[in-house]
Amino acid sequence: MIRKLLCISIVFSLFIFNGVAQNLPPQKQTQVEQYKEMLIKYQGEGNKSETANYLNKIAYIYWENNNPKNAIDYFNQSIIINQEIGNDNALKTIYLNLGMIYSDLNQFDKAQTNYQKSLQISRNLKKTTDIASCLINLASVQTSLKKYNDAITGLEEAMNLSKELSNEKLLRNCYGKLSENYKYIGNTQKSTEYLELYTTFDKFVQTKEFKQIQEEKDNQINQLHNVTNQIEAEKNITESQLKITVSSLKEFENLSNEQKKQIYTLSLENQLKELRNLENQSQLRNTQIFIFFIIGFAILLGLIAIVSFRAYKHKKKTNFELNARNEEIMEQKEKIAIQNLKITDSITYAKRIQQSSLSSEESLQKHLADSFIFFKPRDIVSGDFYWFFETGRNSPYSKFQKIEIDEEDKFIISAIDCTGHGVPGAFMSMIGYNQLNAIVFRGITQANEILNELHKGIRAALRQYKNDNRDGMDMAICVYNKERNTIDYSGxxxxxxxIKDNKLNMIKGNRYPIGGIQLEENRIFTKHTISIDKKTTFYIFSDGFIDQFGGEFGDKYNIKQFSDLLLSICNENMQKQKSILEETIAKWQGTEYTQIDDMLILGFQISPV
Structure with a gap:
């Protein structure tokens, strides 16, 4: 039944678009009509593979002759059939073609959707070159849609894949588009760097292509010279033979009949002698061949015996060496296993040290009753960490702090994302944790001043004033003043x-990190103050949750989707919110996508005192 319906739909499409096809050139029109006949034939036979093939052929003709509407229709029909037969390679190519067509029509949203489908199939097929090409095409559309950051993310992945493939053309395209997108977001330094790389690779690729074209031309010229010389040589031989033949004929005509008879008789006698000589030579040759065959056979048997004996000795020696090598490999394997176990034990111990330095969720709830900590490291140890501190005259640490006489009681809470993850990130987290404690112990409790001092401390600790080390951290910090009912934030x-009155508000931090390269003379962070006149829910977090790949098309979760999720759950109790976040990200990842970064979210709810 389904086959009949599909056949009817294809025939109907052929009838509908028959009039539209009239604007094709006569030769192409004839070709389309032939393909339509083959299409109906294979559809009637139930040959889905050939049906899809001829739908694609018709689509390509329309596309090449500036008829995108018909091309899109035939490609879409081919998609349905290829999905039924599971032809992922064909689907990947068709979605890519549709992306190009919609891009040419300036329908960038549809182009983006089709490029994303082609990219997902390429990822499933693990075709690295196709993945890189799809990412570049997708980035071009995202640039047109002004999604510059998404374009940069995809281009950086494409750049890394192109480097693995040593593909200069793909690298050149990546550098050019990265320069363009960094220019749009105002990062002149990055734009200039990638523009220089693009210029270098463009010259290299053009030079390489020119050499290839020149070599092809030289080869063609050489082939033409060879053919010309061969024809000339054959011509000379033919002319020489023709002259000899003509000369012989003239001489023969001048002879008398008697002379002709004598010549003929002598010719016959000579031919007879030649035949006898040939017969004798043939017999002699046969005898020699037989003798040579016997000798050769004997030599071959001797060689086979020698080779077999040597092969046996070599095999015996090789087996002995392999056994020794296998024993050595097993010993090395055991040593590596022991070393891995020791390393894992060390990292696990480092995890206990890191966990002991981080306060528990229960400790946070002593200060902020309605709160949660969502903390999910990617590896055993984490580059993300959270930090909170009570300061003021009533603080248990007040005797260690430099506190002014009128210092008010405050509670400071922060979510920090260090460069990297795993062991390197964990080292950075310990440096940051100790620096934060030291800053507050010096009596610095303003949100922006804490970040100013932390930036200086990180650069000094890593000696970034003297080297090109770029490690650092992104973070958000809040200072809660109970007496004034305010939250001071710096980022x-x-x-x-x-979220207040079911309305979500977002305050962005400064655009530069803690630590790393500093181009400006002084790095100053901004403080924002929020008054708490009614119940308000606050969230600070790292980028691990929003950058996680997953879903149907392998996209990032992104900040928009994350904000919508927080708004939808803000009225739940804090532990319920934490459970929803855990379930959401697990469902988003599924079983296909692994966690790519550490995840950290701190949520707390405050009502006016």
Whole structure:
């Protein structure tokens, strides 16, 4: 039944678009009509593979002759059939073609959708070159849609894949588009760097292509010279033979009949002698061949015996060496296993040290009753960490702090994302944790001043004034003043989200991180103050949750989707919110996508005192 319906739909499409096809050139029109006849034939036979093939052929003709509407229709029909037969390679190519057509029509949203489908199939097929090409095409559309950051993310992945493939053309395209997108977001330094790389690779690729074209031309010229010389040589031989033949004929005509008879008789006698000589030579040759065959056979048997004996000795020696090598490999394997176990034990111990330095969720709830900590490291140890501190005259640490006489009681809470993850990130987290404690112990409790001092401390600790080390951290920090009912916020790249009266507000942090390269003379962070006149829910977080790949098309979760999720759950109790976040990200990842970064979200709810 389904086959009949599909056949009817194809025939109907052929009838509908028959009039549209009249604007094709006569030769192409004839070709389309032939393909349509083959299409109906294979559809009637139930040959889905050939049906899809001829739908694609018709689509290509329309596309090449500036008829995109018909091309899109035939490609879409081919998609249905290829999905039924599971032809992923064909689907990947068709979605890519549709992306190009919609891009040419300036329908960039549809182009983006089709490029994403082609990219997902390429990822499933693990075709690295196709993945890189799809990412570049997708980035071009995202640039047109002004999604510059998404374009940069895809281009950086394409750049890394192109480097693995040593593909200069793909690298050149990546550098050019990265320069363009960094220019749009105002990062002149990055734009200039990638423009220089693009210029270098463009010259290299053009030079390489020119050499290839020149070599092809030289080869063609050489082939033409060879053919010309061969024809000339054959011509000379033919002319020489023709002259000899003509000369012989003239001489023969001048002879008398008697002379002709004598010549003929002598010719016959000579031919007879030649035949006898040939017969004798043939017999002699046969005898020699037989003798040579016997000798050769004997030599061959001797060689086979020698080779077999040597092969046996070599095999015996090789087996002995292999056994010794296998024993050595097993010993090395055991040593490596022991070393891995020791390393894992060391990292696990480091995890206990890191966990002991991080306060528990229960400790946070002593200060902020309605709160949660969502903390999910990617590896055993984490580059993300959270930090909170009570300061003021009533603080248990007041005797260690330099506190002014009128210092008010405050509670400071922060979510920090260090460069990297795993062991390197964990080292950075310990440096940051100790620096934060030291800053507050010096009596610095203003949100922006803490970030200013932390930036200086990280650069000094890593000696970034003297080297090109770029490690650092992104973070958001909040200072809660109970007496004034205010929250002071400062951020290094990471934002603060707060929800009041079911309305979501986002305050973005400064665009530069803690630590790393500093081009400006002084790095000053901004302080924002939020008054708490009614119940308000606050969220600070790292980028691990929003950058996680997953879903149907392998996209990032993204900040928009994350904000919508927080708004939808803000009225739940804090532990319920934490459970929803855990379930959401697990469902988003599924079993296909692994965690790519550490995840950290701190949520707390405050009502006016």
């Amino acid at each position: 290094a790249k990471n934002p603060l989200i707060y």
